[in-house]
Amino acid sequence: MQTGRARESKKMEPRCVECGFPIKTLFVQYSPGNIRLMRCENCKAVADEYIECEFMIISIDLILHKTKAYRHLLFNVINQHTVNFEGSLWKSIFAFLLLDAYRSLLLKRNEGEWGSSMSFSSIVWTFQEIIVDVFVGNFVFLCILLLSMRLVLNSTIQISRCKDILLAVLVSSYFKIFLIATMVWEFPSSVIFIIDLFVLSSNTVALKVITDSTMNRCIAACFCAQAAKLLVSQVSARRLLRFENIDRSFSLF
Numbered sequence: 001m002q003t004g005r006a007r008e009s010k011k012m013e014p015r016c017v018e019c020g021f022p023i024k025t026l027f028v029q030y031s032p033g034n035i036r037l038m039r040c041e042n043c044k045a046v047a048d049e050y051i052e053c054e055f056m057i058i059s060i061d062l063i064l065h066k067t068k069a070y071r072h073l074l075f076n077v078i079n080q081h082t083v084n085f086e087g088s089l090w091k092s093i094f095a096f097l098l099l100d101a102y103r104s105l106l107l108k109r110n111e112g113e114w115g116s117s118m119s120f121s122s123i124v125w126t127f128q129e130i131i132v133d134v135f136v137g138n139f140v141f142l143c144i145l146l147l148s149m150r151l152v153l154n155s156t157i158q159i160s161r162c163k164d165i166l167l168a169v170l171v172s173s174y175f176k177i178f179l180i181a182t183m184v185w186e187f188p189s190s191v192i193f194i195i196d197l198f199v200l201s202s203n204t205v206a207l208k209v210i211t212d213s214t215m216n217r218c219i220a221a222c223f224c225a226q227a228a229k230l231l232v233s234q235v236s237a238r239r240l241l242r243f244e245n246i247d248r249s250f251s252l253f
Contacts, residue, residue, distance in 0.1 A: 172206035
């Protein structure tokens with residue numbers, strides 16, 4: 001029991017953004033606005049240089065998929081000791097599902113399945129397709145991802161570890177925010193798939209950071225999970241379309 005608690009406390013410690021080595025404290029504050037950044041005992045570099053950086057610089061490094069920026073975000077900012085971890089998790093889930101639902105709606109609109117001339121029954125069927133696509137698809141994505149990471153780590157994944165992986169995937173899906181730009185400007189459907197590719201690559205870097213695994217294994221895990229999600233979404237969409245056609249044929253009589 002003590003060994004498990006020691007591992008858990010070590011896991012939740014801040015990390016050096018350069019090498020990922022656990023560190024007890026990132027800085028020492030002598031007075032308000034007067035701090036000294038601590039150095040890592042392993043690599044002897046400054047443990048977290050992003051503490052003194054502006055948010056814009058951190059955002060740029062995250063977009064560039066820099067590993068140390070993801071270590072700063074996932075270990076030193078989103079820390080169970082410093083933030084409301086459960087609250088951040090539920091807020092991230094809500095924002096992720098909302099943006100994913102808007103993504104599905106955009107695809108329906110670009111395919112011509114959504115418009116002002118739609119009947120009430122068509123609107124209901126479209127929302128059913130979106131709900132199935134968002135909830136069932138992401139559930140399958142998460143299950144396949146956790147199963148893949150279990151095979152990659154060659155060990156069982158505890159509940160706390162699942163929460164860490166889940167939050168890492170949700171936070172690293174920040175590229176979905178760019179879908180909001182489609183409310184102002186019109187973009188082709190290819191832009192949505194480009195955003196999906198950026199989200200997938202960002203998820204891969206986040207998994208590499210949170211699990212300390214190799215990049216190739218994280219790419220394989222994300223690819224398998226995304227492929228399973230697309231497969232389930234396509235099968236569910238075809239079944240709902242079949243039921244919709246049957247319902248329309250009955251309504252004609």
